[in-house]
Amino acid sequence: MRSPITFTGNPLDRADAVRSDPARLAALWARGGRLLQMEGLEPDLDGGALIWTEAGEAPKCETVFLGLDVSGIGHFAPVPAPDQASTAPASFNLWQALNGMDHGEIAIYGAARALVGWHARHRFCARCGGATAPAKGGWQRDCGACGAQHFPRTxxxxxxxxxxxxxxxxxxxxxxxxxxxxxxxxxxxxxxxxxxxxxxxxxxxxxxxxxxxxxxxxxxxxxxxxxxxxxxxxxxxxxxxxxxxxxxxxxxxxxxxxxxxxxxxxxxxxxxxxxxxxxxxxxxxxxxxxxxx
Amino acid sequence: MRSPITFTGNPLDRADAVRSDPARLAALWARGGRLLQMEGLEPDLDGGALIWTEAGEAPKCETVFLGLDVSGIGHFAPVPAPDQASTAPASFNLWQALNGMDHGEIAIYGAARALVGWHARHRFCARCGGATAPAKGGWQRDCGACGAQHFPRTxxxxxxxxxxxxxxxxxxxxxxxxxxxxxxxxxxxxxxxxxxxxxxxxxxxxxxxxxxxxxxxxxxxxxxxxxxxxxxxxxxxxxxxxxxxxxxxxxxxxxxxxxxxxxxxxxxxxxxxxxxxxxxxxxxxxxxxxxxx
Missing domain, CATH: 3.90.79.10 (Nucleoside Triphosphate Pyrophosphohydrolase)
Known part of the structure; x- marks a missing residue:
């Protein structure tokens, strides 16, 4: 029997329509929203499980919207500081940890890591050099100077x-x-x-x-x-x-x-x-x- | 019989090793190099054929190295000004012209358009906002301020x-x-x-x-x-x-x-x-x- 492919099988609904609705995003954050606990790009783990904190109580950092679970609860991840977002391969510790993690949780973490890393490395507009700000729940960045829209890179x-x-x-x-x-x-x-x-x-x-x-x-x-x-x-x-x-x-x-x-x-x-x-x-x-x- | 897929079949050798050799790139430019004639992102055409000028005689604009033909001649394309590099779909004129163009020439043009458009839209570092400069024959841009390397986006x-x-x-x-x-x-x-x-x-x-x-x-x-x-x-x-x-x-x-x-x-x-x-x-x-x- 073939194992499933690691980093696939994200159980969250990406809920594309929610991303462009700031009021709904704010409500999802306030009403039981969950914020992934990360150190830079690495996940905090508890016995191999991801750790989520109540979003409403967390410090107001820049975050991205990961999606909704089956109960309609919003899941978010924090954007790290630029100096904590290298493009290096997985650390040895993370590599080891993946073996003990749930398949779906690995996929949630993978999507979060790719997305928040992109934000940390794209704080400026490649077109004009101006500062950019997150938009669409973290699935876009907009340039305040020239108006260019930037999208996560894959x-x-x-x-x-x-x-x-x-x-x-x-x-x-x-x-x-x-x-x-x-x-x-x-x-x-x-x-x-x-x-x-x-x-x-x-x-x-x-x-x-x-x-x-x-x-x-x-x-x-x-x-x-x-x-x-x-x-x-x-x-x-x-x-x-x-x-x-x-x-x-x-x-x-x-x-x-x-x-x-x-x-x-x-x-x-x-x-x-x-x-x-x-x-x-x-x-x-x-x-x-x-x-x- | 199935037609070949448009924009595939580029006959040029991308010659990856040449890209990181500035002396060889300069020699290829000077010794019979050919520069694709473009208006912004659109190709100049002569009866449906791409137009190439002698690289050595052309104005010294920013260019990218497209590759070598079977005779080892270097082919280059000019990077347009930022205001001439929109992300719009193909123009109606280009769309019509594609029907009369050679399959391999369409592929050369497609690679050139994607690459020079990326340069025109990525003159600044997304990480720090500093100015970037082309490197590796146009297959990379380097930030003069923070040293970040940027690669063409696909x-x-x-x-x-x-x-x-x-x-x-x-x-x-x-x-x-x-x-x-x-x-x-x-x-x-x-x-x-x-x-x-x-x-x-x-x-x-x-x-x-x-x-x-x-x-x-x-x-x-x-x-x-x-x-x-x-x-x-x-x-x-x-x-x-x-x-x-x-x-x-x-x-x-x-x-x-x-x-x-x-x-x-x-x-x-x-x-x-x-x-x-x-x-x-x-x-x-x-x-x-x-x-x-």
Whole structure:
């Protein structure tokens, strides 16, 4: 049985219509609204559970509206100070904590982190340099000087497994944990489709030409604001030309090696041909999808 | 035979490694480099063909590096003044011109338009309000004040056909031409997958719950910087609750009506149940994909 994709499954109703209704937002805040407790971009946790405080009693900081729960209670998150909103990957502590958290709570936190981080990093207008102010419950910022409207940013990233005669191409970035190999990845650029971005990135990083790119799955990834788009592709020629400015290494692994690495990761064991990506990452799903096929 | 997707198929090599090499960029500019002739964000055209000038002779404006052609010649595009870089959809003239343009040239122009428009609208640092300067051949802007790096923005948008018992759900926005119906669409938000965005948008705009979301195709769309992600989904209950702040109308069309509308659009005829989307739009491919299935 395939695990659900981490950071999906947010149980809150985003209630788009509420966002543009300041009176309703104020009422939701005052009448039992809940404010997510965060330190900068990291969640405060109580035994792996998110901590919510009564919104009405909390200090009046800048907040975003996350949505409504099934009882119609408004959920909010606080925007951190700019110096507390880095674009760094998840901290080791957060990474560990995700394993013990509820699937839906991870998704609520992920949406909150991406959104409040965007606010903290977008206090000024890219068009004119003027100060911006939050609007639409935190789903927009407006420039007080030139009137430009700005919307939260979501960056599409392609991440892909490549197959050649029963082998899978995986690579390692210098920042990876020891022995970790995972699917190659890169940002989709202006002017290209998902399929073109997949082919370009694999050729840039590993020198491999691919065909028959097939979409597999997607995942919101709030470090800081990516949409991971997972795909599978085939290569006819396995010769590698590795771009060492991007990758420390890239190798073709056999199906048996991938099976062993996935099992070893589930059992917390060492000794496989490589250390497989975490179940938290959509790369895990790419490998699982390949093994199922 | 399916037409290729408009704005894909850029024949230039993006040559990522060249971007970070100012000396090589300068040499490419000086030695036969070609500068795309544009008026603001619109292309100058000669009988439907893009017009290129010798880069070395052109005025020294801010430019971006588009890539290399098969002969290794550098291709560049000029960044317009901020007041010439609106986020409006394609002009009527451009829309008409696309029909007569070469597929690869449309893709070169689309990439150029998205990228130079981003520069014109991002002259200041969203983090601190300081002035930014282009870097990496135009694929980055750096803040002179706080040092933040900024990258071109690409906004993922889902666009989807919904099926119920042989009928297809299409809607019309107030800005559409008369009788035009097309696939529903909306921006992917922070914290949701493609599949979740599809379900949310259809429910928000038409009140319809969907299942079995299937990815179909993607398209870069430079008005101003979208990545269109086309999907198909199924609905069990066809009852519609239309959000009239988003849609003027939404209706279920029979297969025969969709076939007739696609044929009428190809023959330039009126009289079908609705006016089908242009072949230029990925919505056309969604409808064609549905009819083929």
């Amino acid at each position: 960056d599409p990233v392609v991440i892909m497994s490549v197959e050649h005669e029963g082998h899978l191409l995986l690579g390692r970035q210098p920042r990876f944990p020891p022995h970790r190999y995972s699917a190659l990845a890169g940002f989709v650029e202006p002017g290209e489709s998902i399929e073109e971005a997949v082919a370009r990135e694999i050729f840039e990083e590993a020198g491999v030409k691919v065909r028959d790119v097939r979409y597999v799955a997607s995942q919101p990834w709030p470090f800081p604001s990516s949409l991971m788009i997972a795909a599978h592709a085939f290569a006819d020629d396995p010769a590698l030309t590795i771009d060492h400015s991007e990758l420390e290494d890239a190798r073709w692994f056999t199906r048996a090696e991938v099976v062993e690495a996935m099992h070893a990761r589930d059992r917390g064991e060492d000794g496989a041909a490589f250390s497989a990506p975490s179940r938290t990452a959509v790369a895990w799903h790419l490998l699982a999808d390949w093994l199922e096929d | 906004d993922p948008v889902v666009i989807m056909s919904v099926e119920h018992e042989g009928h297809l759900l299409l809607g019309r926005q107030p800005r559409f031409p008369p009788h035009r119906y097309s696939a529903l669409a909306g921006f992917v938000e922070p914290g949701e997958s493609i599949e979740e965005a599809v379900a949310r948008e259809i429910f928000e705009e038409a009140g319809v719950k969907v299942r079995d979301v299937r990815y179909v195709a993607s398209q870069p769309w430079p008005f101003p910087s979208s990545l269109m992600i086309a999907a198909h989904a199924f609905a069990d209950d066809p009852a519609l609750t239309i959000d009239h702040s988003e849609l003027e109308d939404a209706r279920w069309f029979t297969r025969a009506e969709v076939v007739e509308a696609m044929h009428a659009r190809d023959r330039g005829e009126d009289g079908a149940a609705f006016s089908a989307p242009s072949r230029t739009a990925v919505a056309w491919h969604l409808l064609a994909d549905w009819l083929e299935d």
